Amino acid sequence: MAEDIREACGVIGVYQPGHQVANLAYLGLYALQHRGQESAGIACSDGETFTVVKDMGLVTQVFNEQTLAPLEGHLAIGHVRYSTTGSSHWRNAQPIYRAVGEAGFAIAHNGNLTNTGELSVELGQLPGLLDTDPVHLDSTSDSELIGEMIAKHYKRELRSDGRDLETALIQVLPKLEGAFSLVLADEAHVFGVRDPHGIRPLVLGRVDGGWVLASETSALDIVGAHFIREVEPGELVAIDASGLRSIRYAEPNPKLCVFEFVYIARPDTNLYGKSVHGARQRMGQELARQAPVDADMVMPVPESGGPAAQGFAHESGIPYGDGFVKNRYVGRTFINPDQKQRGAGVRIKLNTIDANIRGKRLVVVDDSIVRGTTTRQIISLLREAGATEVHFRVSSPPYRWPCFYGLDTGKRSDLLAADMEVGEIADYLGVDSLAYLELDRLLAATGASPESFCSACFSGVYPVAVPEFDTKFVLEDGGDTLLLDDNSSTSA
Numbered sequence: 001m002a003e004d005i006r007e008a009c010g011v012i013g014v015y016q017p018g019h020q021v022a023n024l025a026y027l028g029l030y031a032l033q034h035r036g037q038e039s040a041g042i043a044c045s046d047g048e049t050f051t052v053v054k055d056m057g058l059v060t061q062v063f064n065e066q067t068l069a070p071l072e073g074h075l076a077i078g079h080v081r082y083s084t085t086g087s088s089h090w091r092n093a094q095p096i097y098r099a100v101g102e103a104g105f106a107i108a109h110n111g112n113l114t115n116t117g118e119l120s121v122e123l124g125q126l127p128g129l130l131d132t133d134p135v136h137l138d139s140t141s142d143s144e145l146i147g148e149m150i151a152k153h154y155k156r157e158l159r160s161d162g163r164d165l166e167t168a169l170i171q172v173l174p175k176l177e178g179a180f181s182l183v184l185a186d187e188a189h190v191f192g193v194r195d196p197h198g199i200r201p202l203v204l205g206r207v208d209g210g211w212v213l214a215s216e217t218s219a220l221d222i223v224g225a226h227f228i229r230e231v232e233p234g235e236l237v238a239i240d241a242s243g244l245r246s247i248r249y250a251e252p253n254p255k256l257c258v259f260e261f262v263y264i265a266r267p268d269t270n271l272y273g274k275s276v277h278g279a280r281q282r283m284g285q286e287l288a289r290q291a292p293v294d295a296d297m298v299m300p301v302p303e304s305g306g307p308a309a310q311g312f313a314h315e316s317g318i319p320y321g322d323g324f325v326k327n328r329y330v331g332r333t334f335i336n337p338d339q340k341q342r343g344a345g346v347r348i349k350l351n352t353i354d355a356n357i358r359g360k361r362l363v364v365v366d367d368s369i370v371r372g373t374t375t376r377q378i379i380s381l382l383r384e385a386g387a388t389e390v391h392f393r394v395s396s397p398p399y400r401w402p403c404f405y406g407l408d409t410g411k412r413s414d415l416l417a418a419d420m421e422v423g424e425i426a427d428y429l430g431v432d433s434l435a436y437l438e439l440d441r442l443l444a445a446t447g448a449s450p451e452s453f454c455s456a457c458f459s460g461v462y463p464v465a466v467p468e469f470d471t472k473f474v475l476e477d478g479g480d481t482l483l484l485d486d487n488s489s490t491s492a
């Protein structure tokens with residue numbers, strides 16, 4: 001995808017007795033930076049006290065020797081965030097810490113709940129343990145709501161075996177709907193949770209006598225942990241001095257976000273046991289079979305289109321080449337709030353290699369087009385550099401429907417393909433031809449079962465119901481309705 005999109009979030013959890021784990025959590029977050037660039041944080045415990053350091057900014061902006069120093073202890077959770085529910089503000093940075101009497105816990109969330117209205121009502125009705133301890137949400141995020149729900153149930157338990165948080169989780173998790181991959185910790189335990197659909201990824205690994213939970217397998221590699229397995233949809237894993245316990249709190253109905261395969265996850269990550277890089281190459285191969293074209297060179301939109309362009313070139317026999325240089329010091333835009341500013345950033349980020357482009361018929365490959373503003377500018381840069389033909393190929397279907405499960409794609413009217421046919425989009429972009437990979441080919445290219453994915457942004461068929469209140473703002477014109485998967489779970 002040429003333009004910047006607000007990604008989901010990334011989480012990490014570490015339990016490693018006898019070790020100081022803050023540096024490991026930091027490295028894990030650094031590996032997950034692509035999933036959220038708005039804020040970063042780590043909560044760490046030595047078994048007695050909890051320390052939380054979080055702030056707005058990239059991982060390397062938030063953490064340095066000084067800010068890592070107070071994070072002492074053998075267990076930690078961490079989070080990188082791009083706001084989905086809740087505004088961009090310090091108070092929404094995670095992990096969130098909740099004090100409960102003398103104890104407390106920290107929580108970090110990747111995803112987006114779809115029944116916050118229902119939960120808010122229930123939260124208001126739940127009595128606190130102490131009358132003097134009223135509910136106070138000091139953040140607008142749904143993650144805060146989960147923390148409050150747990151705190152309310154936690155207070156009611158106070159067990160002698162120390163499993164208060166685990167007991168509260170078993171009570172609260174079945175009430176949550178939507179997408180949630182969570183990591184939590186109290187002074188003695190680290191927990192990992194995936195929603196019953198497993199919409200966002202979460203994996204489990206081992207490191208030198210300890211355990212690591214992470215959004216992606218690439219983070220395990222980078223911290224020196226080895227992959228054990230994915231946390232299953234509908235599963236709660238509890239890690240403490242006695243080892244790992246697995247608790248099934250809901251029946252699984254896997255619907256992993258297929259956009260993780262297309263764009264979100266790092267190419268060196270495995271999802272459903274399949275290499276993301278390999279899947280993206282196969283998407284490019286499928287695209288070459290589905291929409292062949294006569295051309296002189298296949299080139300990617302850097303860097304997202306790289307693997308699919310390789311696959312296209314391999315399958316078509318057209319030479320692969322580079323038409324752009326990306327300024328490697330301009331990361332994904334950190335603060336870039338409106339479309340005008342997004343457009344202005346293109347020339348800073350990508351410059352054409354004119355000698356490779358002049359006089360050539362190009363196949364330009366990208367993984368997706370969401371808003372399209374940047375793609376249009378890229379094509380105009382290629383024309384200015386002397387391309388004689390530009391054939392654009394997209395290794396996923398038209399992105400027509402908004403995501404309610406943790407990817408902030410804005411309003412439906414911001415989506416280029418929302419109400420345009422492919423021919424109209426080609427005219428808007430100014431290309432000689434345009435083709436999008438068909439959904440069944442995309443799903444086949446992942447190598448996993450086609451039934452095990454959410455593909456709502458391409459198909460408009462949503463696996464988890466979204467309340468009308470939540471869709472009103474995003475759909476705007478009121479004429480659109482969301483279709484539900486036959487096996488979808490319902491929400492208020």
Ligand code: SF4
Pocket residue numbers: 199256257258259260402403404405406407454455456457458
């Ligand atoms: S709607 Fe699209 S981006 Fe959102 S979870 Fe489903 S596949 Fe992923």
